[in-house]
Amino acid sequence: MKYAKIQGTGSCAPDNVLSNEDLEKIIDTSDEWITTRTGIKQRRIVDKGKYTSDLAMEACIRALDDANMPASELDGIILGTISPDFIFPSTACILQSQLGCGNIMAFDLLAGCSGFQYALHVGNGMICSGQSKNLLIVGAEVLSRIMDYEDRSTCILFGDGAGAVVLTQSDEPGVMSSILNSDGDNWEMLYMPGGGSRIPATEESVKNRDHYLKMNGRDVFKVAVKSLETSSVAAVEKANLKPDDIDLFVPHQANLRIIDAVRKRLDMPEEKVYINLDKYGNTSSASVPIALDEAVKAGRAKEGDIILTAAFGAGFTWGASIFKL
Ligand code: COA
Numbered sequence: 001m002k003y004a005k006i007q008g009t010g011s012c013a014p015d016n017v018l019s020n021e022d023l024e025k026i027i028d029t030s031d032e033w034i035t036t037r038t039g040i041k042q043r044r045i046v047d048k049g050k051y052t053s054d055l056a057m058e059a060c061i062r063a064l065d066d067a068n069m070p071a072s073e074l075d076g077i078i079l080g081t082i083s084p085d086f087i088f089p090s091t092a093c094i095l096q097s098q099l100g101c102g103n104i105m106a107f108d109l110l111a112g113c114s115g116f117q118y119a120l121h122v123g124n125g126m127i128c129s130g131q132s133k134n135l136l137i138v139g140a141e142v143l144s145r146i147m148d149y150e151d152r153s154t155c156i157l158f159g160d161g162a163g164a165v166v167l168t169q170s171d172e173p174g175v176m177s178s179i180l181n182s183d184g185d186n187w188e189m190l191y192m193p194g195g196g197s198r199i200p201a202t203e204e205s206v207k208n209r210d211h212y213l214k215m216n217g218r219d220v221f222k223v224a225v226k227s228l229e230t231s232s233v234a235a236v237e238k239a240n241l242k243p244d245d246i247d248l249f250v251p252h253q254a255n256l257r258i259i260d261a262v263r264k265r266l267d268m269p270e271e272k273v274y275i276n277l278d279k280y281g282n283t284s285s286a287s288v289p290i291a292l293d294e295a296v297k298a299g300r301a302k303e304g305d306i307i308l309t310a311a312f313g314a315g316f317t318w319g320a321s322i323f324k325l
Contacts, residue, residue: 001128002127002128002130002169002170002171003127003128003169003170003171003172003173003174003175004123004124004127004128004135004167004168004169004170004174004175005167005168005169005170005172005173005174005175005323005324006165006166006167006168006174006323006325007066007067007068007069007165007166007167007168008063008064008065008066008067008068008069008165008166009062009063009066009163009164009165009166009289009292009293009296009297010058010059010060010061010062010063010064010065010066010163010164010165010293011059011062011161011162011163011164011286011289011290011293011294012055012056012058012059012062012161012162012163013044013055013159013160013161013162013280013283013290014044014045014046014047014050014055014160014161015044016044016045016046016047017042017043017044017045018042018043018044018045018144018159019031019041019042020034020035020040020041020042020156023155023156026149027149027150027152027155027156028152029152029156034156037255037257038156038157038255038256038257038277038281039255039256039257039259039275039277039278040156040157040255040256040277040278040281040282041278041279042159042278042279042280042281043158043159043160043280043281043283044159044160044161044279044280045144045159045160046142046144046160050142051085051142052081052083052084052085052091052140052141052142052162053085053091053094053095053098053140055140055141055142055160055161055162055286056079056081056091056095056138056140056162056164057095057098057099058162059138059140059162059163059164059286059289059293060077060095060099060136060138060164061099062164062293063136063164063165063166063293064099064136064166066166067166067168069134069166069168071099071100071101072100072101072102073133073134074099074101074102074104074134074135074136074166075104075105075132075133075134075135076104076105076106076123076126076132076134076135076136077092077095077096077099077101077104077105077106077107077135077136077138078092078106078107078109078119078122078123078135078136078137078138079091079092079095079106079107079108079109079115079119079138079139079140080108080109080110080111080114080115080116080117080118080119080138080139080140080285081108081109081110081115081139081140081141081284081285082110082112082113082115082141082143082146082192082284082285082313082314083141083142083143083145083146083284084108087195087196090106090107090108091108091140092106092107092108092138093106093107095136095138099136105132109122111182111285111313111315111317112190112284112312112313112314112315112316112317113252113254113282113284113285113287113311113312113313113314113317114180114252114285114311114312114313114315114317114318114319115139115284115285115313116137116138116139116163116285116286116287116288116289116311117180117252117288117309117310117311117318117319117320117321118180118317118319119137119138119139119285120137120165120167120175120178120309120321121178121180121319121321123135123137123167124167124175124178124321127167127168127169128175132169133168133169134166134167134168134169135166135167135168136164136165136166136167137164137165137166137167137289138162138163138164138289139162139163139164139283139284139285139286139287139288139289139290140161140162140163140164140285140286141160141161141162141283141284141285141286142160143158143159143160143213143282143283143284144158144159144160146192146211146212146213147212147213148209148212148213150209151212153215153217154212154213154214154215154217156281157254157255157281157282158213158281158282158283158284159280159281159282159283160283160286161280161283161286161287161290162283162286162289162290163286163287163288163289163290163291163292163293164289164293165289165292165293172324173323173324174323174324175321175322175323176238176239176241176306176322176323176324177235177236177238177239177321177322178235178319178320178321178322179231179234179235179238179319179320179321180317180318180319181227181231181317181318181319182315182316182317182318183315183316184315184316186219186223186316187314187315187316188216189215189216189219189220189223189316190213190214190215190216190220190313190314190316191213191214191314192210192211192212192213192214193205193208193210193211193214194206194208194210194211194212195210195211221255221257221258223312223316224254224255224258224312225258225261225262225265227312227316227318228251228252228258228262228310228311228312228318228320229261229262229265229266231310231318231319231320232249232262232266232308232310232320233266234320235308235310235320235321235322236308236322238322239322241306241322243266243267243268245306246268246272246306246307246308246322247272247301247305247306247307248272248273248274248295248300248301248305248306248307248308249263249266249268249272249273249274249307249308249309249310250274250288250291250292250295250301250307250308250309251273251274251288251291251309251310251311252282252287252288252310252311252312252313253275253276253277253280253281253282253283253287253288253290253291254277254282254287254312255277255282256275256277256278259273259275259277262310274291274292274294274295274300274301275291276290276291276294284313285313287311288309288311292307292309296325301325302325303325304324304325305324305325306322306323306324306325307322307323307324307325308320308321308322309321309323
């Protein structure tokens, strides 16, 4: 039996900080409102001329370095994103070229903020089945380019960043369980209307602000809590573990109140949950791998530790995984 193991982690966030106080100057909001409703204090925003592939590239180089693996040993790149450089070609192909690996499989995967969670699941399946040996699993976003900075209910939440892991074949686990789900019944609760075949870019679509993210935050909140809880419980059970066995929970960093509600339902102490949304906001697909990389580098997640990750996003999509570092 072969397993997939995380051999290295890396992340990258732009230097430019957009604080709650900065937002106070452009929309009708306050640091107090944002902090109490979300826990977010600041987010990172790319400079003009920088793209999702630039952040992803840096995160991948750092993950490969951490794994002590040259890019030439990779046999695939799977990148979760909702803000690719282009709709096509895939941002993963841009990485394939820039990293200088061979003509390996490379594709983007679209699963809302669960993009990394989905990519990890797919990569795990490919490695366990023997189709791949060394994969880069990436989550990268430049959400500032699809944010409506006139919509105070969304623009305060999201930021830019990228995270990556090197997933490699191993005789020992590795990934112990992975759960994915979706429910498209309420896709309009969180989506971007423009840019696809329904509403292509026209002068009118631009005037209607169709190329920005739209969300019904209050309803999304309820679904997020429920789905993060159910998938986390299912992943723990599938791995034949108890919640107590988890050393660190690395949840999708959307909202502190969502994370807190899930933590309480899982009966988990605060110190077992990794939180960095105060610094980055919600970076969608990048959120879990950035948090995981930070937790590893800060010594909060060590070799041999059992980690639970869980994510939720547009679609709706959600999922969770358990792995031994
Ligand atoms: N600053 C100040 N006031 C704001 C505001 C802002 N940035 N955004 C909204 N408000 C106002 C609303 O207009 C509303 O005013 P009203 O009562 O006069 O109509 C009031 O605050 C409450 O709005 P509501 O949407 O009910 O707030 P909330 O407690 O649900 O918090 C979110 C809003 C967006 C923070 C919260 O719903 C949320 O986090 N949802 C989940 C979103 C998410 O994580 N999405 C990504 C999933 S991957």
